[in-house]
Amino acid sequence: MRWEEIIGHKKEIEMLRSAVASRRLPPAYLFAGPEGVGRREVARALAKAVSCPEGNRGDFCDACSVCRRIDSGNFPEVIFYGAEEGTIKIEKIRELNKLLFYHPGEGSRRVIVIDGAEKFTPQAANSLLKILEEPPGGAIFILIAPGPEGLLPTIVSRCQRVLFSPLNGEEMAAYLEEKRGVPRVEAQAIAASAQGSLARALAITPESRQHLRELAGRVWRETDAGTGLGEEVMASDRAELLEELEFFRGLFRDLMVWKLSPGKREKGLPLINPDLEDLLEAERERDWEDIFRRLEILESTISLVRANANPRLAADQLFLGRN
Numbered sequence: 001m002r003w004e005e006i007i008g009h010k011k012e013i014e015m016l017r018s019a020v021a022s023r024r025l026p027p028a029y030l031f032a033g034p035e036g037v038g039r040r041e042v043a044r045a046l047a048k049a050v051s052c053p054e055g056n057r058g059d060f061c062d063a064c065s066v067c068r069r070i071d072s073g074n075f076p077e078v079i080f081y082g083a084e085e086g087t088i089k090i091e092k093i094r095e096l097n098k099l100l101f102y103h104p105g106e107g108s109r110r111v112i113v114i115d116g117a118e119k120f121t122p123q124a125a126n127s128l129l130k131i132l133e134e135p136p137g138g139a140i141f142i143l144i145a146p147g148p149e150g151l152l153p154t155i156v157s158r159c160q161r162v163l164f165s166p167l168n169g170e171e172m173a174a175y176l177e178e179k180r181g182v183p184r185v186e187a188q189a190i191a192a193s194a195q196g197s198l199a200r201a202l203a204i205t206p207e208s209r210q211h212l213r214e215l216a217g218r219v220w221r222e223t224d225a226g227t228g229l230g231e232e233v234m235a236s237d238r239a240e241l242l243e244e245l246e247f248f249r250g251l252f253r254d255l256m257v258w259k260l261s262p263g264k265r266e267k268g269l270p271l272i273n274p275d276l277e278d279l280l281e282a283e284r285e286r287d288w289e290d291i292f293r294r295l296e297i298l299e300s301t302i303s304l305v306r307a308n309a310n311p312r313l314a315a316d317q318l319f320l321g322r323n
């Protein structure tokens with residue numbers, strides 16, 4: 001993926017390109033930001049910009065053997081490390097340390113990308129700190145983490161921070177429309193409900209949107225009737241159930257916005273689900289008390305599922321908890 005193909009982060013990319021062009025790269029970067037916004041893509045592009053023999057002025061060709069080997073993980077001077085079993089242990093850093101002692105054979109500088117840098121064990125973090133104090137052979141480190149929290153302050157202070165914000169909904173919608181052929185209105189709805197994460201947006205298919213739409217209709221109807229929901233209604237898989245619950249949270253929020261808008265079809269309302277206006281209109285008269293009560297139950301269900309409660313039982317609380 002070329003620099004131009006990366007969605008968003010234009011200012012940050014410009015800064016990285018010019019650092020490569022002027023050969024003024026710091027020994028370490030911290031790429032901080034939420035999941036799914038493109039930190040790994042930018043890290044890979046930066047590794048290519050540093051290593052590509054065809055590139056100039058901070059650019060890279062994305063076609064030569066070096067660029068292609070970086071993509072397939074077969075270029076020895078660009079190393080990707082990730083957390084295994086939830087932590088990055090000291091053995092990994094020792095291994096890295098040995099590797100760094102050999103001078104790079106190809107390309108100018110080694111690039112080491114550490115994904116999940118918040119998952120270092122204390123020993124591993126201390127060992128990495130020593131390497132960062134004087135990276136052998138001018139190696140460049142890119143640490144990827146949600147934020148500086150969870151990292152040793154001494155490591156953070158050695159890194160130049162690059163902050164990755166959630167992606168802009170318009171940019172994501174344009175990408176879905178142009179590159180994935182998703183119809184405009186649907187692309188906008190998907191982008192809005194993905195809350196700034198392209199990874200999330202890509203996981204939402206027109207079919208899964210349709211499923212949520214139907215689910216939303218059923219949930220209002222059946223819980224109003226007091227019949228509760230059948231076991232088959234909500235996902236039993238934890239991650240899927242969370243997606244559904246987050247969707248409902250967005251829907252409740254939208255309903256509040258909708259109720260506060262005076263007109264029936266006011267243009268430009270900041271809705272998370274602009275494709276569900278019909279459903280919102282049908283619920284316009286639902287009273288505030290009912291919405292707040294449901295929202296409260298929903299929030300506590302989300303916390304329960306996050307805290308590893310049995311998803312089935314948590315979902316039952318959601319729909320049986322009418323009072």
Ligand SMILES: [Zn+2]
Pocket residue numbers: 052053054055060061062063064065066067068
């Ligand atoms: Zn290249």
